[in-house]
Amino acid sequence: MKYLIPVFVFFLSTMCLAQKPVEKTLLWEIKGNGLTSSSWLYGTYHMACADELKVDSAITHAFAATQQLYLELDLSDPTLQLQSLKWMGMANKQRLQDLLSPADFDSVCVLFKQKTGYALRPMQNTKPIILSSLLYPALMKCTPEGWEQIFLKMAKERNVPVKGLETVAFQMSIFDSIPYKDQAISFMQSLYHFDSVQKASSKLVEMYQSKDLDKMQSEITEDPDLGKYASLLLYQRNQNWVPIIEEQARQQPTFFAVGAGHLGGNSGVIALLRQKGYTVTPVFY
Template structure:
């Protein structure tokens, strides 16, 4: 049931929900990038990396945007045939750390029991896996056994049908390196907190899904301002803002060369350090597409 590709997707999902501080923007997940020397517009779409099939919607505007683009860029190249091998290489904790050493004994029992009773999985199989990735399995559990869809995989399939290349703004190694900047102990504490407070976290997760479906950026801002679930400013700097700054130079160079469909986690789009604002600061026109 769980493989390295599902871990890659759920890791992306986790990144989607690690942000706060939105500015007020229109209710849209699809944005057109133009101006500043661009001859043909590119498009920017905010994904939620995994979602129940019944909630999954690709609008005609999104389909048209992909069709009009020459290529598709995701956070990482989900069409890379070496993706599974790369995930296996980088999903482990550094320095040979083990989960039972990172967690307190009682907390390890809590995690072990949750994985066995709720997921039917022996947590010892993931004993050297980064705890943040294990949190991803808790998110899958919150989806209550629904048929799961991935926007990234959908865009890969669309690109293949249209014979367009799929590329990534960063490598698996780069993405995993951001996780490594947060101590394994802190990752483990967050995992235990989510499991111990599972009903509350599930309610919060459901609200996030609903607000995402409504494309309500202001609503997301309110949810992510909740100190009970939000991450620290330092963690946001590591996991969101620094990556956004790195992406901007790439997006700028790519969009100037050819029309491109960019799809990244919706958490990267808004706010003063979001991709939309950063692109506007570079002189580009970024406007919602409804």
């Protein structure tokens, strides 16, 4: 699972090939199929350096034409942090040291401290996939930010409501469905082969900057280890989101912002919406 950390920032049914998007853009207009006004869909990168987050005029125009913002989670919820803390631990009080050999656990503690500045032992009940996210600043050589925070600020300035496609509890339950042992080994290997993971992370950033959804999707599905969990991390969630997107778009023009990895491919959100009869067109910028 060598690409689990960088791929996961995308944050992670057989369809007709003609349905999948091939155009290189991150912004899409949703219309047709009875909608009285357009809604918009944007593929985000959950962790990026500040200089990589630039709001184009096309994004500003699309956002201004909508009346509510939908993210994967409702980041405006003041209880979100407390909810996250509640679900961060592994079930049955499992610990990282129970999933690795004593020698590996000691090595991981040393490497984790070197990369993050944090002591690992007090956090070892935390799901390993979440521990992996603490490596992002070292991987990216910056203090990472996300598109979600930018859109949240834009929503606050316009005083439009913010909502979520799913809950923290649901997201955390997905991580419980991936064996903790697999997560622990991936976390360990990421620390042992940090330079390789860093290169893979940079490669994905370049793909995102090129706005190539098809290539990003291939990178995810062709990974020999991550492919086992693509259904959990991406496809099932896409299926869950589409009815919500339909309902909200019918009620009022909405700006939907989700991880770019959810948009591309034959089982991505764009393909699923097109299969439902909606016209989802690329907006180039």
